Amino acid sequence: MKLYLRTLALALTAGIISMGCTEQEESQLDMQDAAMRSDAILDEVLRGIRPEVRWVHGFTSTGMCEVTRRRVVMTKISAERRGSLLGVVDRFWRKSGYHMTAVNNSAEFPAIYARTIDGYRMSLSIGGEGQAFFQVDTPCVRKSEVARSASPATASLDPDAEFIPRPDIHSDFWSASES
Numbered sequence: 001m002k003l004y005l006r007t008l009a010l011a012l013t014a015g016i017i018s019m020g021c022t023e024q025e026e027s028q029l030d031m032q033d034a035a036m037r038s039d040a041i042l043d044e045v046l047r048g049i050r051p052e053v054r055w056v057h058g059f060t061s062t063g064m065c066e067v068t069r070r071r072v073v074m075t076k077i078s079a080e081r082r083g084s085l086l087g088v089v090d091r092f093w094r095k096s097g098y099h100m101t102a103v104n105n106s107a108e109f110p111a112i113y114a115r116t117i118d119g120y121r122m123s124l125s126i127g128g129e130g131q132a133f134f135q136v137d138t139p140c141v142r143k144s145e146v147a148r149s150a151s152p153a154t155a156s157l158d159p160d161a162e163f164i165p166r167p168d169i170h171s172d173f174w175s176a177s178e179s
Contacts, residue, residue, distance in 0.1 A: 030144035031067050034120075035060065038069040038136035039149050041120060045134065046071065046154075048092045049085070051173045053077075054155035056164060058133065060148070065140040073132035074155040076167040076175045079107075082126050085174065086112050089124045098122070129166045130175075 029037070046055060058070025077085055093114045094100060104111040104125070111125035119139030126132055155169060 030142040031062060031065070031138075031146050032144050034138035034141045035067045035069060035146045035149070038067060038120065038138055039151050041116070041122060041136050042069060042071050042134055043151050044096070045089060045092055045122075045124075049088055051171060052154070053085075053132070053171070053174060054169045055134075056153045056155050056157050057149055057151075058135075058164065060146060062146055065143060067138045067141075067146055069136050069149065071134040072164050073134070074167050075132075075169045075171045077126065077130035077132055078175050078177050079130065080177050081174050082110055082130065085132060086110055086124065086126075093122070131167045 046053070053073045053075040055071045055073045055075075058072045060070070061068045090100065090112055093112075098114040098116050100112065100114050101121070102111075102113040109126055111123055113121070113123045115121050121137045123135050124132060125135075157164065
């Protein structure tokens, strides 16, 4: 019985691995194409936020066949305005035809998650001191080099900074308390 289960587990693992390879080989896009599509998704949603928020690029990461692009909002989002930001983005993603997949209703660190019809997964999460993080994960695509994003950030960082600091840009709307 143990040998049967081990053989079954190996067969299932091999099948799953080969399915991933087949999916990757059949993809018409490469990692750079997918990264550019991710940038377009991020650019659209950030342009749709009014009043605007200021942002910088987060780090890009790559896996075996996928890319993750990130944007970090440098506008401080007050606790009272976090729900508004999540609502604006939720409505924009729904209007864009994206499927909302999950909601984290945490009072301190809320988040929403969505998926495009072509398999891109995105999220907006609120972190410490009201910093908002956008992320897009691509579906599995052909392996390639990935260039830095060509989208110009709307906030700037100290060129010597080793990490992205907490949000430091005040907005009369987004940073306002409704006390």
